[in-house]
Amino acid sequence: MENTMDKVAERTRMVNGKLTSLADLGYVAVGLDDNWQACGTGVNGSFHDAAGHPLINTTTFPSMKGMTDYGHAKGLRVGWYMNNCICAEKHFTDPTYIQKHMEESVKAIVAAGFDGVKLDGCGQFRNLTWWGQLLNETGRSVMIENCHWGGTVPGQTTGDAPCTGTTMPSNCPYNFFRSSTDINPSWNSIFSNLQTTIKFQGNPPLSRPGTWAYPDMLEVGNMATYNEDRTHFGAWCIVSSPLILGHDLTNEALTDKIWPIISNTEAIAVNQAWAGHPGRLVKQWGGSGGNDMQMWAKALPEGKQAVLILSNNNGNETASIDLEKDLGMSGTVAVRDIWNHKDLAEATGTFNAGTIETHDSRFYIFSK
Numbered sequence: 048m049e050n051t052m053d054k055v056a057e058r059t060r061m062v063n064g065k066l067t068s069l070a071d072l073g074y075v076a077v078g079l080d081d082n083w084q085a086c087g088t089g090v091n092g093s094f095h096d097a098a099g100h101p102l103i104n105t106t107t108f109p110s111m112k113g114m115t116d117y118g119h120a121k122g123l124r125v126g127w128y129m130n131n132c133i134c135a136e137k138h139f140t141d142p143t144y145i146q147k148h149m150e151e152s153v154k155a156i157v158a159a160g161f162d163g164v165k166l167d168g169c170g171q172f173r174n175l176t177w178w179g180q181l182l183n184e185t186g187r188s189v190m191i192e193n194c195h196w197g198g199t200v201p202g203q204t205t206g207d208a209p210c211t212g213t214t215m216p217s218n219c220p221y222n223f224f225r226s227s228t229d230i231n232p233s234w235n236s237i238f239s240n241l242q243t244t245i246k247f248q249g250n251p252p253l254s255r256p257g258t259w260a261y262p263d264m265l266e267v268g269n270m271a272t273y274n275e276d277r278t279h280f281g282a283w284c285i286v287s288s289p290l291i292l293g294h295d296l297t298n299e300a301l302t303d304k305i306w307p308i309i310s311n312t313e314a315i316a317v318n319q320a321w322a323g324h325p326g327r328l329v330k331q332w333g334g335s336g337g338n339d340m341q342m343w344a345k346a347l348p349e350g351k352q353a354v355l356i357l358s359n360n361n362g363n364e365t366a367s368i369d370l371e372k373d374l375g376m377s378g379t380v381a382v383r384d385i386w387n388h389k390d391l392a393e394a395t396g397t398f399n400a401g402t403i404e405t406h407d408s409r410f411y412i413f414s415k
Contacts, residue, residue, distance in 0.1 A: 048077065048079055048114055048118075049114065049117050049118075050296075050297055051077055051296050051297070052077050052117060052118045052121055052123055052125075053121075054069070054296040054297060054302075055068065055069045055070050055074060055075075055077055055121075055123060055296065056068050056069075056070050056121040056122065056123060058071070060302075060303075060306050060310070062310045062312065063312070067310065069292070069296075069309075070121070070122060070123060072309075072310055072312065072315060073290075073315060073319070074290070074292060074309075075122070075123055075124055076123065076124040076125070076126055076162070076163060076190075077118055077123055077124070077125055077126070078125075078126035078127075078128070078163065078165060078192075078291075079108075079114075079125070079126065079127055079128060080128050080165065081128055081131050081132055081133045081167075082104075082107075082133050083103060083104060083107070083108050083111075083127075083128065084101065084102060084103065084104060084131060084133070084134065085102040085103060085104045085105075086133065086134035087134060088102050089102050090144075091138055091139075092134075093134070093136045093138075093139075094131075094134060094136070095136070095148050095151070095152070098147060098151060099144065099147030099148040099149075099150060099151035099152070100151045100155065101129075101151070101152055101155050111127075111155075111159035111160075111161075112158070112159050112160055115159055115160035115161055115162075116160065119160065124162035124163060124190075125160070125161055125162055125163075126161060126162060126163035126164060126165060126190070126192070127156055127159070127161040127163070127164050127165070128164070128165045128167065129152055129156075129164055129165070129166055129167070129172070129178075130166050130167045130168065130169060130170040130171075130172045130173060131167060131169060131170060132167055132169035132170075135169040135170045136170040136171060136172070137170055137171045138171075139171060145172075148172065149172060149177060149178070149181060150181060152172075153178070153181040153182055153185065154185075156182070156189060157182075157185045157187045157189070161189065162188070162189060162190060163189060163190035163191070163192065164178075164182075164189060164190075164191060164192065165192040165194050166178055166191060166192065166193060166194060166195075166221075167194045167195075168194060168195040168196055168198060168199075173195065173199070173207045174207050174208075175191065175193055175195075175199060175207050175208035175220050175221050176207070176208050176209070176220045178191065178220070179191060179208075179220030179221065180220070190222045191220065191221040191222050192221065192222065192223055192224075192225075193208070193221035193223065193224035193225060194225045195207065195224070195225060196225055196227065196228050196229070197225060197226050197227055197228070197243060199221075199224065200212075200224055200226070200247070200253070200260075201213075201217060201219050201224070201247070201253040201254075201258055202253055208220050208221060210258075212253040212255070212258060213251050213253070214257075215255065215256065215257075216255070216256045216257025216258075217253075217255050217256065217257035217258035218257075219257070219258040221258060222257065222258060222259070223258065223259040223260070223261050223289050224258060224259070224260060224261070225261060225262075225263060226240075226243040226244050226246075226247060226260045226261065226262050227239070227240040227243040227262040227263055228240070228263075229263060230262065230263035230264060230266055230293075231266070232266040232269035232270055232271075233270075233271075234270070234271070234275055234406055236266075237262075237266060237270070237275075237279045237282070238359055240262035240263055241262055241282050241283075241286070243260075243262050244260050244262055244286045244288070244325075245327075245328055247260040247325070248286070248324070248325060248326065248327040248328070252324055252325050254286070254287060254325040255325060256321060259287060259288065259289055259325070260286070260287075260288065260325070261283075261288040261289045261291070262283070262286075262288060263291075264291040264292070264293040265279065265280065265283060265290060265291055265292055265293050265294075266279060266293050266294075267279055267280050267292070267293070267294060267305055267308055267309060268293075268294030268295075268301050268302070268304065268305040269293065269294055272406065273304070273305075274404060274405070274406050274407040274408075275406045276305055276308055277308050277386065277407070277408065278357050278358075278406055278407060278408040280308045280309065280311075280314065281314060281355045281357070281385075281386075281408050281410045282343070282355060282357060282408075283318070284314045284315065284317050284318035284355075284410075285317065285318075285326045285343045285344070285345050285353060285354075285355040285410075286325055286326040286343065286345070287318060287321075287325035287326055287345070288318070290309075290315070290318060292309065311385065311386075311388075313383070313385045313388065313412075314385050314386075314410060317345060317347065317353040317385070317410075317412070320345070320347045320348060320353075322346040322347050322348045323346055324345065324346050325345070326343060326344065326345035326353075327343065327344060327345070328341060328342075328343055329342045329343060329344045329354075329373050329374075330342050330373065333360060333364060334359075334360055338359055339358070339359050339360035339364060340356065340357070340358060340359065340360065340364050340366055340403070341356070341357050341359060342354065342355070342356050342366070342368065342373065343355045343356075343357070344373070344374060347412065349414070350414070350415055351412055351413065351414040351415075352374045352376065352412070352413045352414075353385075353410070353411070353412050354368060354374070354409075354410070354411045354412075354413065355408055355409070355410050355411075356368075356400050356403060356408060356409045357403075357406075357407075357408040358403045358404065358405055358406055358407055358408065359406070360405065361405055362405060363402050363403065363404050363405070364402065364403055365399075365400075365401065365402050365403070366400040366401070366403055366409070367397055367398060367399045367400060368397065368398040368400065369396075369397055370394060370395075370396060370397065370398060370413065371396070374413060376413055376415065378395065378415070379393050379394070379395045380393065380394055380395070380398075380413045380414060380415055381393055381413070381414045381415070382394055382398065382411055382412075382413060383411060383412040383413075383414070384409075384410070384411060385410035385411060385412060386408075386409070386410050391411075394413075398411075398413075
């Protein structure tokens, strides 16, 4: 964890002629995931003791507070992980103990100085409303990641976290929610997971400030080709997904390879912008499934539109945009190429995106 924090904070690579860290770009949170716990050492083979305290593998993690202090000293936020999948806890029935388990887990999060917590869906402690209530009562601001694989989402009236999800900010008791199953570094996985965001892009959208949909972490750097890495990043940007790096940050050569992608400030700006909608699938076409090609768009401030066209096929394909029909933009518009950081010729009526190679993409901003 501390090695990863070092890599996030160090300024060893250039962006726009200036030494820049991942933290400078906005990647400011580092999360500890599963396997921190001392499995089997607690009550009934769990990793919580009789008083409800979580039991930590102190050989690997001798001091959680020392670790969070280390991150904070570098200007980072640090996250923990609860309701774990490794040695998942599912066998508690005593209401008094269940309450102690929840209360002491929350106290441990706060005492160790964590700024966020990922709440998985493997154990029995899935009640996100209760987690949110207990965390709020501590007075510490703690970001909640809902990792229930698309099973607990805004708009539900029952279950682990009922909420409408239509207020501003969202009234759901978590800050971002998994829309999909676990991702893996394959094209089929990232394309399939991207589609799970569509149901939250309606009117009003359920992915919004306060509660963002995310189709799992990024596999940028782990994909088969650079084109896939870049398209994957652009897709997560266009749907306003939290950007969670998933490659080995201690692998300098790998970070060098994908640095032009993950440090693209124009793409990140699209991801971070809010003008009333998180981004949407505009149209798709081609192939037996009708989705060899997809066009996604996101409204930006000042009437601008970001557009990502991606290839889901195994060959080259041409693509064009009907500016008025697809984007509601009439007259002459300015065109910015995000991937290549350059202005293109102005367009009127139809914009030709040219030929797009297998699993590659084009990323633009159109403005009046």
